[in-house]
Amino acid sequence: MRTAYSVETVRTAERELMARLPGGALMQRAAAGLAAACADLLGRVYGRRVVLLVGSGDNGGDALYAGARLARRGAGVAAVLLAPGHTHPGGLAALRAAGGTVAAPGAAEDLIDRADLVVDGIVGIGGSGGLRPGATPLAARAAGSRAAVVAVDLPSGVEADTGEVRGAAVRADLTVTFGTHKPALLVDPAREYAGTVRLVDIGLDLPSGAALEALQHADVAALLPRPAAESDKYRRGVVGIAAGSARYPGAAVLAVSGALRGGAGAVRYVGPAGQAVIARFPETLVSDRGPHRAGRVQAWVVGPGAGDDADTVAEVLAEDVPVLIDADGLRLADPGAVRARTAPTLMTPHAGEAAALLGVAREEVEEARLSSVRELAARYGATVLLKGSTTLVAAADGGPVRVNPTGTPWLATAGSGDVLSGLAGSLLAAGLPALDAGSVAAYLHGLAGRFASDGAPAGAHDVAEAIPEAWRDVRD
Ligand SMILES: NC(=O)C1=CN([C@@H]2O[C@H](COP(=O)(O)OP(=O)(O)OC[C@H]3O[C@@H](n4cnc5c(N)ncnc54)[C@H](O)[C@@H]3O)[C@@H](O)[C@H]2O)[C@@H](O)CC1
Ligand SMILES: [K+]
Numbered sequence: 001m002r003t004a005y006s007v008e009t010v011r012t013a014e015r016e017l018m019a020r021l022p023g024g025a026l027m028q029r030a031a032a033g034l035a036a037a038c039a040d041l042l043g044r045v046y047g048r049r050v051v052l053l054v055g056s057g058d059n060g061g062d063a064l065y066a067g068a069r070l071a072r073r074g075a076g077v078a079a080v081l082l083a084p085g086h087t088h089p090g091g092l093a094a095l096r097a098a099g100g101t102v103a104a105p106g107a108a109e110d111l112i113d114r115a116d117l118v119v120d121g122i123v124g125i126g127g128s129g130g131l132r133p134g135a136t137p138l139a140a141r142a143a144g145s146r147a148a149v150v151a152v153d154l155p156s157g158v159e160a161d162t163g164e165v166r167g168a169a170v171r172a173d174l175t176v177t178f179g180t181h182k183p184a185l186l187v188d189p190a191r192e193y194a195g196t197v198r199l200v201d202i203g204l205d206l207p208s209g210a211a212l213e214a215l216q217h218a219d220v221a222a223l224l225p226r227p228a229a230e231s232d233k234y235r236r237g238v239v240g241i242a243a244g245s246a247r248y249p250g251a252a253v254l255a256v257s258g259a260l261r262g263g264a265g266a267v268r269y270v271g272p273a274g275q276a277v278i279a280r281f282p283e284t285l286v287s288d289r290g291p292h293r294a295g296r297v298q299a300w301v302v303g304p305g306a307g308d309d310a311d312t313v314a315e316v317l318a319e320d321v322p323v324l325i326d327a328d329g330l331r332l333a334d335p336g337a338v339r340a341r342t343a344p345t346l347m348t349p350h351a352g353e354a355a356a357l358l359g360v361a362r363e364e365v366e367e368a369r370l371s372s373v374r375e376l377a378a379r380y381g382a383t384v385l386l387k388g389s390t391t392l393v394a395a396a397d398g399g400p401v402r403v404n405p406t407g408t409p410w411l412a413t414a415g416s417g418d419v420l421s422g423l424a425g426s427l428l429a430a431g432l433p434a435l436d437a438g439s440v441a442a443y444l445h446g447l448a449g450r451f452a453s454d455g456a457p458a459g460a461h462d463v464a465e466a467i468p469e470a471w472r473d474v475r476d
Helices: 007-020 025-042 058-072 089-097 108-114 136-144 190-194 217-223 249-259 274-280 310-317 328-332 335-340 351-358 362-367 369-380 416-429 434-453 460-465 467-475
Strands: 002-004 049-054 076-081 117-121 148-152 174-178 196-200 212-214 238-242 266-270 285-287 299-302 323-325 345-347 383-386 392-394 401-403
Touching: 007 025, 025 058, 025 117, 025 148, 025 174, 025 196, 049 058, 049 108, 049 136, 058 076, 058 089, 058 117, 058 148, 076 089, 076 108, 108 136, 117 136, 217 434, 217 467, 238 249, 238 310, 238 416, 249 266, 249 274, 249 416, 249 460, 266 274, 274 285, 299 310, 299 416, 310 323, 310 328, 310 335, 323 416, 328 351, 335 369, 345 369, 345 434, 351 362, 351 369, 351 383, 362 369, 369 383, 369 392, 369 401, 383 434, 392 434, 401 434, 416 434, 416 460, 434 460, 434 467, 460 467
Parallel strands: 049 076, 049 117, 117 148, 148 174, 174 196, 212 401, 238 266, 238 299, 266 285, 299 323, 323 345, 345 383
Antiparallel strands: 002 212, 383 392, 392 401
């Protein structure tokens, strides 16, 4: 499991560790890891040109000490001091002692243009707001130059705890982060500024309460439902799909296609698209008698392509089994009825649907994905999966938010969400708790999207067909 911790938790862990170590030891560990990463990126250090962008705090100190290490290996290192007079004194002395220089006022742009590497030590976890006006043109110059850009701890200008970007920020090719990931390195939009992320262990002891968790193959493998020898279809779980309409029969077919590959023993379809569903998937149990009288299910999916069928949504919400609400269902569901449920509820909005539920503009959700998903989960007393390039899953009672690392932009295709809702519903029916069902589904779905597209456009049905391959890839 990959985890990310809040700045407050990192600060506490750093204080505890620093109290046990000689002064400056932590910064030396950070600088050593940073210098090693820079050297790897450069290939050869001797004779390379390195520019350090140095802010007023310890983030700049890391850059200066790492610059000193590179200078000792023969790089030409120049520091651009953004807050002269507030520069880390030990770091500056170390750089000078190693043969590094301080850039003359006005020389920064030229140095950046000729550099092989620019190290962003402007601001780290002590930062807030976007880049200050003095730093903005330098960051832009670095982005436009041929130099590789390495961010120290975080790309300067992003909000460490939220992943928000409230102004100009550095765009890095590589971010070297210390002790633990910070939320901004895993959540969009900040994640896109970080480039590749390399974690340097500095010996921090972190508590169990991470802000974010990202499942990896082994975590997902441990959560996948496995039929036991004595399983029959009912013990493996039956998932009910109440989706599709005369206008949108495809949504029903796609939700069923995801559900059939999600581990439930059977898929029951209820709605007006039974003919289309059975034609494509003859193994589906089709009923036109409404959710209450459809027969036993262990979890429901309601909403994909539902049009304006509010009655079916209300009927499903009244069932005392886990319910996944997606697409039209999110609009049609009575918030009071959702909050009143005692069985688990999983809501799966994209940013636009989440914005409508929160009563804000779509951009506000896209800019503040982490706080939006937490807010929705708290408001509805439900687990909420916010779809996007980094899909987030938050439980109603707080706790770590799951962030999905497998997404691909190719998944932004019509019907892809219907496949995801069927898959997650199937995992709910197989007995996974809502947070696990949502995050495992997002993981498999992302992987399936990668396999299906393999660098080329793919349709939602291709994604569904690639789910077994994703499942095998995770399990093996
Ligand atoms: N605390 C520790 O034990 C360690 C800290 N390390 C480094 O220290 C960093 C944190 O250092 P600091 O607490 O000194 O904080 P920073 O260096 O992140 O920021 C320092 C100062 O920058 C100013 N600032 C805030 N927002 C800004 C912005 N948007 N643009 C420009 N300036 C801004 C503020 O005055 C702030 O106090 C970490 O990110 C990491 O790089 C590492 O050396 C590892 C050990
Ligand atoms: K930085």
